[in-house]
Amino acid sequence: MVESVSSTLGLVRLRFAICYLLLVAIAGSHRRLLAVGYRFETYSRSRRSRRLPMNEWPLWEVFIRSQNGLSHKHVGSLHGADAKMAIENARDVYARRNEGISIWVVRSADLYASDPIDKGTFFDPAKNKIYRHPTFYTVPPEVKHL
Amino acid sequence: MYAQMVTPEKNGDESSPELADFEARIDAGDTIEARDWMPGGYRKTLIRQISQHAHSEIVGQLPEANWITRAPTLRRKAILLAKVQDEAGHGLYLYGAAETLGVSRQELINDLLAGKAKYSSIFNYPTLNWADIGAIGWLVDGAAIMNQIPLCRCSYGPYARAMIRICKEESFHQRQGFEIMTVMARGTSAQRSMAQDALNRWWWPSLMMFGPPDSQSPHTAESVRWKIKLLTNDQIRQRFIDQTVPQADYLGLTIPDSALKWNEETGHYDFGEIDWTEFYNVIKGHGPCNTQRLRTRRQAHADGAWVREAATAYAQKRLSRSK
Numbered sequence: 088m089v090e091s092v093s094s095t096l097g098l099v100r101l102r103f104a105i106c107y108l109l110l111v112a113i114a115g116s117h118r119r120l121l122a123v124g125y126r127f128e129t130y131s132r133s134r135r136s137r138r139l140p141m142n143e144w145p146l147w148e149v150f151i152r153s154q155n156g157l158s159h160k161h162v163g164s165l166h167g168a169d170a171k172m173a174i175e176n177a178r179d180v181y182a183r184r185n186e187g188i189s190i191w192v193v194r195s196a197d198l199y200a201s202d203p204i205d206k207g208t209f210f211d212p213a214k215n216k217i218y219r220h221p222t223f224y225t226v227p228p229e230v231k232h233l
Numbered sequence: 234m235y236a237q238m239v240t241p242e243k244n245g246d247e248s249s250p251e252l253a254d255f256e257a258r259i260d261a262g263d264t265i266e267a268r269d270w271m272p273g274g275y276r277k278t279l280i281r282q283i284s285q286h287a288h289s290e291i292v293g294q295l296p297e298a299n300w301i302t303r304a305p306t307l308r309r310k311a312i313l314l315a316k317v318q319d320e321a322g323h324g325l326y327l328y329g330a331a332e333t334l335g336v337s338r339q340e341l342i343n344d345l346l347a348g349k350a351k352y353s354s355i356f357n358y359p360t361l362n363w364a365d366i367g368a369i370g371w372l373v374d375g376a377a378i379m380n381q382i383p384l385c386r387c388s389y390g391p392y393a394r395a396m397i398r399i400c401k402e403e404s405f406h407q408r409q410g411f412e413i414m415t416v417m418a419r420g421t422s423a424q425r426s427m428a429q430d431a432l433n434r435w436w437w438p439s440l441m442m443f444g445p446p447d448s449q450s451p452h453t454a455e456s457v458r459w460k461i462k463l464l465t466n467d468q469i470r471q472r473f474i475d476q477t478v479p480q481a482d483y484l485g486l487t488i489p490d491s492a493l494k495w496n497e498e499t500g501h502y503d504f505g506e507i508d509w510t511e512f513y514n515v516i517k518g519h520g521p522c523n524t525q526r527l528r529t530r531r532q533a534h535a536d537g538a539w540v541r542e543a544a545t546a547y548a549q550k551r552l553s554r555s556k
Contacts, residue, residue, distance in 0.1 A: 143339075163398075168544045168545050168548035169548035171551075203268045203269050
């Protein structure tokens with residue numbers, strides 16, 4: 088199948104290979120992680136069994152560090168059979184224009200999130216502690232370097 | 234527009250306090266994220282809109298990939314490859330955004346392959362020669378950009394962020410197309426005719442990309458209210474025409490519309506009647522390439538099975554080795 092006489096056919100295969108390798112990242116399926124809050128909820132088939140069912144690839148979240156000195160930033164998600172494939176796919180899909188020098192991938196099932204429903208109460212303790220901000224304090228104008 | 238025929242879903246619970254909060258957030262310009270409460274209608278409409286958009290990107294690779302092996306120069310081949318690669322990436326960002334709403338990508342792909350899902354009408358037209366690649370980049374990607382820029386501000390976070398990324402990449406697509414048109418329009422008389430012929434064939438289908446006229450789109454109001462549609466079909470279509478006519482003038486090509494005329498009063502171009510029968514025909518599956526597109530997608534999916542299986546088997550092998 089790979090051996091072909093005509094170079095045109097070879098280029099067709101090359102074209103298909105490139106498109107397929109991108110499309111295979113789309114071929115799997117996995118339920119999205121449910122968020123957790125104080126209640127810890129996670130749904131992941133990959134936790135219950137380490138065997139990957141045929142054609143079902145886990146979902147991964149992708150983080151990219153664009154330049155030396157910056158943090159990794161979340162850029163999106165993709166499917167991949169394992170971490171190595173997920174990183175390579177992330178490079179192919181999320182770093183085509185030199186957007187990154189480093190890639191992290193995390194299985195979506197391993198990403199825990201605070202629950203937006205609790206957002207008000209969960210973050211409430213911070214709201215009335217304005218003394219944590221430097222602007223709370225009055226600095227006499229004659230005092231330098233404070 | 235990539236979701237030309239998406240009708241917003243109705244909500245069941247018209248007056249719940251959650252709905253009131255949600256609508257207040259939308260009105261305040263808040264961004265809704267994946268785990269936020271949202272009405273069922275909002276979720277369903279978004280899934281349909283985003284998945285149709287994703288399917289459009291993937292099917293949209295086909296008319297252009299048709300000319301990769303026959304690009305006139307190595308430089309143009311490499312550029313076209315990069316463009317088609319980008320479309321695959323765009324499909325991925327959009328499937329990813331749809332998955333945040335609780336649907337699996339496999340379900341969406343199954344619907345596409347089963348012929349149950351829609352994609353943009355424009356990709357049911359054939360690419361007959363290299364000039365078509367120029368016309369597509371210039372007009373089709375141009376139309377897409379017109380639609381996608383407002384969507385960067387839509388209310389649903391994952392979709393808006395995908396749009397921002399897509400818009401950054403899409404602008405090279407339009408320039409690539411315009412460059413091809415420029416070279417041909419300034420070439421031999423045979424090349425000029427080819428370029429004009431491509432414009433003749435792609436102009437009206439590109440205008441149809443924006444969807445039916447507002448008068449025939451009674452459900453636009455709901456999508457606008459939820460801020461998942463920020464401008465009406467007619468508004469974006471008019472904007473596209475106003476921006477593109479001077480570009481055609483620059484090329485020295487004639488837009489195939491005898492009624493096209495600058496209107497000093499309104500500050501816009503008046504244009505001729507669009508043949509909506511053709512549009513609805515194509516949407517219903519009777520366009521020039523509908524059957525072929527779906528057949529090619531199904532074949533591609535079947536042909537790619539060995540790659541998916543091999544990757545899965547390899548991953549399992551590495552896993553068992555590492556134990």
